[in-house]
């Protein structure tokens with residue numbers, strides 16, 4: 001069996017499963033957020049009754065993160081709905097925007113977009129917050145009401161996005177009926193060269209198979225090249241499995257995985273036991289690809305979908321209006337550090353927005369010092385508009401006052417993960433997906449630029 005099949009077999013209580021089987025699996029964690037949480041709660045109450053209880057209040061993780069820093073009252077109200085439900089159900093893990101369990105969330109626009117407005121429990125973007133807060137464990141099943149839930153496959157678990165109806169069912173029963181996906185195999189060899197990042201790996205893979213090339217399939221990443229990829233790198237790659245239509249992305253378990261997971265579970269006092277899955281000889285794949293990381297170059301997915309692959313050096317004619325770094329995929333500490341390495345002692349030529357994925361990342365950047373300055377200040381001095389309000393921000397457009405949102409037909413190079421028309425705001429805007437260093441180099445020149453020109 002493949003890694004995905006092994007996890008699904010175990011969760012279904014079976015010795016063996018194969019692609020195409022329909023199996024009932026037990027969930028280890030169900031995550032929901034402010035956009036889909038209210039809808040999921042509605043389905044749960046409708047189907048299980050007003051007085052129903054969630055199947056396990058320690059296994060439902062609630063993370064407001066999407067439409068948070070906006071004066072839109074309906075969006076603010078969604079966070080209040082989550083808070084009321086968490087209180088009613090006694091849910092253990094709720095990363096509220098405010099500290100008062102009886103309060104109401106209101107964003108104060110008069111304070112501006114840059115200054116932090118969250119309390120001490122807020123965790124930021126769900127997919128980045130889940131591992132940081134100790135909710136991702138090898139061998140487990142994670143369901144989330146968000147398509148990029150597949151990011152947690154970096155930790156050798158089966159993680160996938162589900163709709164509100166399925167999530168309402170999981171909330172009530174802790175189970176879900178799943179068809180076992182076929183597995184596509186990506187064997188990574190070699191090592192990434194300077195100026196090439198994990199984002200380039202996944203943009204390369206999606207370019208190879210197309211934005212629907214992995215529809216309802218598992219993407220398994222393994223091989224000797226994995227050892228050189230950090231957990232942040234693996235998260236970037238697993239996150240974008242869905243951009244090829246994948247059901248999930250999954251990595252092999254190794255010492256790095258163990259170190260990260262053990263540290264985070266201990267730090268947060270979450271469940272610290274788990275059982276990873278390892279590869280066996282009888283894996284059946286529907287597709288096989290060997291990728292030599294050494295040969296990859298800075299890559300861009302052009303408008304209008306993540307499969308429109310080109311090399312950055314082929315796109316120097318594309319004039320840009322804006323650059324953006326942020327999101328679960330591109331807003332991690334390591335992403336910002338690489339971004340800052342290119343921008344240090346220089347100044348951007350176009351509007352450039354920086355949105356860390358979580359408050360912990362804001363803290364990392366404000367405490368890391370390079371010489372006299374913090375990394376945060378290096379970015380601000382380079383002209384990047386850095387907000388402390390960690391969250392999804394303009395990655396998915398959002399209400400019209402969202403930080404970094406494209407409210408007119410602009411061209412933007414972005415470290416985010418999705419670029420279908422209208423994704424970051426205006427439906428005639430164009431988004432070019434790239435790595436943090438390609439975004440940085442392009443912000444300096446105002447055209448799509450190969451970052452290797454800026455690396456010594």
Ligand code: SF4
Pocket residue numbers: 066125126127146148326327328329391392395396416417
């Ligand atoms: S940052 Fe973007 S991709 Fe990630 S969860 Fe938020 S909206 Fe989705």
